[in-house]
Amino acid sequence: MSEDLSLLRRELSAIEERVAREVDPRGRGPVIGCAVMILVVALAAPQVDGLRAWQLLAGGHHEVAALSRLFTWFVVVFGIGVSAIAVLSRRWVVAWVAMAGVTVGSALGLLAYWSQHSVRSGAHTGSIGYGLLVEWAAMAVLAVLWIPVVAGRSNLLQR
Secondary structure, three states, X not given: OHHHXXXXXXXXXXXXXXXXXXXXXXXXXXXXXXXXXXXXXXXXXXXEOOEOHHHHHHOOOOOOOHHHHHHHHHHHHHHHHHHHHHHHXXXXXXXXXXXXXXXXXXXXXXXXXXXXXXXXXXXXXXOEOHHHXXXXXXXXXXXXXXHHHHHOOHHHHHO
């Protein structure tokens, strides 16, 4: 009888550990999915000086600030890639990486916008494309959505 109880305790402990590694985005999951799709569509829009995201990532235009390129990489990696994996896998670690990446990425988006507006010479009259603004807004929305999902895991805080 004692062996049966110890086996049951081990099984319950294994189940508890498996559940503790997961997060439940609840109603935020579809909204996160929509924000990821908005990021995918916004990559096709003009970013800086009429350049598309793939042109920024290729790095062929030296007059574009490095912050815009870095922000675009954060959008692709964390905003689209890691966020989609986190919603599908529901793993807390992946959700935490997504939250951290989109939070830093939204700050980089603000800096990219600021650098493109403030560091313009008189001869260069480039413009900020609406794609950069949409990406920045979607990254900020993702940060706002991921923070409560990651912070809502109370069993980590109790240990």
